[in-house]
Amino acid sequence: MLHRLLSGDLPRSHALTVALVVVLVSLAFAPFLFPGSQSLNVAAKICVFIVLAASYDLLLGYTGIVSFAHTMFYGIGGYGVAVAMHGIGATWGAMGVGVALALLLSLILAVVIGLFSLRVRAIFFAMITLAVASAFAVLASQLRDITGGEDGRSYSVPAMLRPSFRLIEDQVLGVSITGRILTYYLVFFASLGLFLLALRIVNSPFGRVLQAIRENEFRAEALGYRVVVYRTVASVLSATMATLAGVLMALWLRYTGPDTTLSFAIMIDILLMVVIGGMGTLYGAVLGAAIFILAQNYLQVVMGKLSAATDGIPLLPQLLHPDRWLLWLGILFVLSVYFFPTGIVGRLRAQRR
Amino acid sequence: MTETKHADWAPLILIAALALGALPFVGSLSTWVTLTVAGLAMGMMIFVMSSGLTLVFGLMDVINFGHGVFISIGAYVALLVLVPLAAWGTADSLGLNLGVIGLAAVVAMVATGALGYFFERVVIRPVYGQHLKQILITTGGLIVAEQLIHALWGANPIPVRLPETLRGSFVIGDAAVERFRVFAILLGLAVFAGMHLGLNRTRIGLLIRAGVENTEMVEALGYDIRKIFVGVFVAGSALAGLGGVLWALYRQILVASMGMEMMVLIFIAIIIGGLGSVGGCFAGSILLALLANYSGFLVPKLALVSNIVLMLAILSWRPQGLYPVARR
Numbered sequence: 245m246l247h248r249l250l251s252g253d254l255p256r257s258h259a260l261t262v263a264l265v266v267v268l269v270s271l272a273f274a275p276f277l278f279p280g281s282q283s284l285n286v287a288a289k290i291c292v293f294i295v296l297a298a299s300y301d302l303l304l305g306y307t308g309i310v311s312f313a314h315t316m317f318y319g320i321g322g323y324g325v326a327v328a329m330h331g332i333g334a335t336w337g338a339m340g341v342g343v344a345l346a347l348l349l350s351l352i353l354a355v356v357i358g359l360f361s362l363r364v365r366a367i368f369f370a371m372i373t374l375a376v377a378s379a380f381a382v383l384a385s386q387l388r389d390i391t392g393g394e395d396g397r398s399y400s401v402p403a404m405l406r407p408s409f410r411l412i413e414d415q416v417l418g419v420s421i422t423g424r425i426l427t428y429y430l431v432f433f434a435s436l437g438l439f440l441l442a443l444r445i446v447n448s449p450f451g452r453v454l455q456a457i458r459e460n461e462f463r464a465e466a467l468g469y470r471v472v473v474y475r476t477v478a479s480v481l482s483a484t485m486a487t488l489a490g491v492l493m494a495l496w497l498r499y500t501g502p503d504t505t506l507s508f509a510i511m512i513d514i515l516l517m518v519v520i521g522g523m524g525t526l527y528g529a530v531l532g533a534a535i536f537i538l539a540q541n542y543l544q545v546v547m548g549k550l551s552a553a554t555d556g557i558p559l560l561p562q563l564l565h566p567d568r569w570l571l572w573l574g575i576l577f578v579l580s581v582y583f584f585p586t587g588i589v590g591r592l593r594a595q596r597r
Numbered sequence: 598m599t600e601t602k603h604a605d606w607a608p609l610i611l612i613a614a615l616a617l618g619a620l621p622f623v624g625s626l627s628t629w630v631t632l633t634v635a636g637l638a639m640g641m642m643i644f645v646m647s648s649g650l651t652l653v654f655g656l657m658d659v660i661n662f663g664h665g666v667f668i669s670i671g672a673y674v675a676l677l678v679l680v681p682l683a684a685w686g687t688a689d690s691l692g693l694n695l696g697v698i699g700l701a702a703v704v705a706m707v708a709t710g711a712l713g714y715f716f717e718r719v720v721i722r723p724v725y726g727q728h729l730k731q732i733l734i735t736t737g738g739l740i741v742a743e744q745l746i747h748a749l750w751g752a753n754p755i756p757v758r759l760p761e762t763l764r765g766s767f768v769i770g771d772a773a774v775e776r777f778r779v780f781a782i783l784l785g786l787a788v789f790a791g792m793h794l795g796l797n798r799t800r801i802g803l804l805i806r807a808g809v810e811n812t813e814m815v816e817a818l819g820y821d822i823r824k825i826f827v828g829v830f831v832a833g834s835a836l837a838g839l840g841g842v843l844w845a846l847y848r849q850i851l852v853a854s855m856g857m858e859m860m861v862l863i864f865i866a867i868i869i870g871g872l873g874s875v876g877g878c879f880a881g882s883i884l885l886a887l888l889a890n891y892s893g894f895l896v897p898k899l900a901l902v903s904n905i906v907l908m909l910a911i912l913s914w915r916p917q918g919l920y921p922v923a924r925r
Binding site: 304308310360367368370371372374375376378379382383386508512515516519559562563565567568570571573574575577578581582585 | 660662720723724728729730732733734736737738740741744745747748749752857860861864865868898901902904905908909
C-alpha cells in the first residue's frame with residue numbers, strides 16, 4: 245500500500261524516513277500541535293512550497309534544465325484565483341473558472357517557450373525564461389485594471405473558507421474548527437496529492453526517459469526518444485503544478501500581488517530549496533522547503549540574538565543582522581552545489597552505506 | 598568582432614531604418630532627437646555592461662549569471678571616490694568633474710577586475726563545461742554578493758550626485774539633449790572603439806577571436822587558452838564595473854539589486870547580438886534601447902513587451918543572432 249502510494253520510490257535511509265515522517269506529522273496536525281495564526285501560516289507556506297519546489301525539481305533535478313520562469317507560472321495560478329474572485333465573486337464556480345483559465349494560460353506559455361527554446365542548449369533556455377518571466381512581471385504590475393498593479397488584489401474566498409465559518413460548534417482538542425483550518429486542510433491535502441502525483445510521474449517510464457535525457461541527451465535521442473518533446477512535456481507538467489501551487493497560496497493568503505508571487509526573490513528561494521534539499525529527488529524538495537521556510541521565519545530571531553551578542557566586533561554584527569539570513573543560506577547553497585550536489589537527501593542516503 | 602571577411606551591413610541598416618522609420622510616427626523632430634539620443638545613451642550603457650559577458654561566453658562557453666553583481670559592486674565601489682571627493686563633483690569645472698568620474702571609474706574597474714579574478718578562480722574554475730552547475734553557482738554567487746553589499750553599505754538606497762557640468766541639457770534647436778547622455782554615448786563609443794581595435798589590431802585580440810571561433814585549434818597551436826580566458830574574464834568584469842559607474846550616475850540612486858535588474862536587458866542584448874560577438878552585442882544593445890524608447894513614447898503599453906517582441910523577431914530572422922559566431 246505505502247509502496248504503491250510512494251510509487252516504489254522509498255526514502256532508502258532511516259534518518260531521511262524519520263525526517264519525512266516528522267514533517268508529514270507536523271504538517272498533518274499543525275493546527276493542533278502548533279496553535280496560533282503565525283505557526284499555521286508557516287505550515288501552510290511549507291505545504292505550498294513543497295509542491296512548488298517539487299515541481300521545479302521535476303525540471304532542474306530530473307530533466308536537467310534551468311528555468312527562471314517558474315514563479316511566472318506560480319503567479320499565473322495566484323492571479324487566476326485573484327482575478328476571478330475579484331471580478332466574479334467569492335464562489336466555488338468563480339474559483340473553478342479562474343483555475344481553469346490559469347491552467348490554460350500556463351499550458352500555452354509553457355508549450356510556446358518550450359518549443360521555442362528547448363531545442364537549443366540549457367543556457368539559452370535559462371536566459372529566455374528569465375526574460376519572459378520579467379516581462380510577465382512588468383505586465384502584471386502595469387495592467388492595473390486587471391491585476392491591481394503593484395498593490396495586488398485582496399478578495400474574499402468562498403464562505404466555507406472564511407475565518408468566521410464554524411464547521412462544528414464544539415472545539416476539537418481545544419481548537420475550534422474555523423474556515424481557516426478547513427482552508428489549511430484543503431491546502432495540505434491538495435499539496436500531499438500533488439506531491440504524490442509528482443512522485444508517480446518521476447517514477448514512471450516517462451520519468452525515466454527524463455533522467456536519461458539529463459544524463460546524456462544524445463544517447464537518449466539516439467535511442468529514439470524525441471528529446472524536445474519530452475523536455476517540453478516535462479516543462480508543461482512542471483508549469484501546471486506550479487500554477488496549482490499558486491492557486492493554493494492565493495486561497496490561503498486571500499491576496500495576490502507581484503511581491504508574493506512573481507518576484508525574482510521567490511525564484512531564488514525555490515532554487516535554494518531544491519538545491520539544498522537535494523536535486524533529482526523529490527524528498528529533497530520536502531526537506532528543502534521545510535528547512536527554508538522555517539529558516540525564513542525563525543532563523544532571523546536567532547541571528548538577531550547573535551548580532552546583539554557580537555556587538556562591538558567590526559563587521560560581524562552586520563553579517564549576523566537578521567536581514568542577512570539569505571547570505572548564510574546563499575553560502576550554504578554554493579557549498580551544496582560544489583560539495584554535496586545531491587543535497588541533504590543525498591547525504592542522508594550515502595550515510596547508510 | 599568575430600564576423601568574417603565581408604562586412605555585414607544588414608543589422609546596421611536595420612538600426613538606421615528603425616530610427617528613421619520612427620521619425621514620421623513621433624511627428625516632431627525635436628522629440629525624435631531627444632528620444633534617439635536617450636536611446637543611444639541607454640544602448641551604450643547596456644553595451645558597456647554586457648560586452649564582457651558575451652566575450653566570456655564566446656571564449657570559454659561560460660555563462661555568468663552573477664555578472665549583474667559586478668555592475669552593482671562597481672557602482673558601490675565608485676562611492677569610495679565620489680563621496681570623499683564630493684567637492685570635485687560640485688565644482689563648476691569640467692576638468693575636475695571628469696577627473697572625479699575618471700578616478701571613480703578606475704577604482705571601480707580595478708575592484709571589479711580583481712573580484713573577477715577571484716570569481717574565476719574560486720567560483721567558476723571548478724565547474725568548467727558544466728552549464729547547469731555554472732548557472733547555479735553563479736546565481737549563488739549573486740545572492741551572496743548582493744547580501745554582502747547590504748552588509749557593507751547598508752540596505753538603504755544611497756543617492757549619488759551627478760557632477761555639476763554634466764547636469765542639465767544642451768539645447769539644439771527645439772530639442773533638449775541631456776548632457777550626461779551625450780557623455781554616455783561618447784564613452785560607449787570609446788569603449789567600443791577600444792575593444793574593436795584591441796580585438797582586431799593586436800596579437801592578443803587575434804588570439805581571443807581565434808579562441809572564440811575554435812578553442813581546440815588555438816590550444817593545439819600551443820597557446821594557453823585558460824590564461825587568455827582569465828584575462829578576458831577580468832576585463833569583462835572590469836567593464837561591468839565601468840558600466841556600473843555609468844549606470845549609477847544615470848540612476849543617481851544606488852540599490853544592491855541595480856545590476857541584477859539590468860541582467861534581463863543584458864541577456865536579450867547578447868542573445869540578439871549573437872552569443873560571443875562584440876559587434877553583435879553593440880548593435881543589439883542599441884537596437885534594444887532605441888526600440889524601447891520609441892515604443893515607450895508611441896505605444897506605452899507595447900513598451901512593456903517590446904524587448905521580447907524584438908528578441909523573437911530577430912531570432913526568427915537570424916536564429917543565431919545578428920552576427921552569428923561561426924562555431925555556434
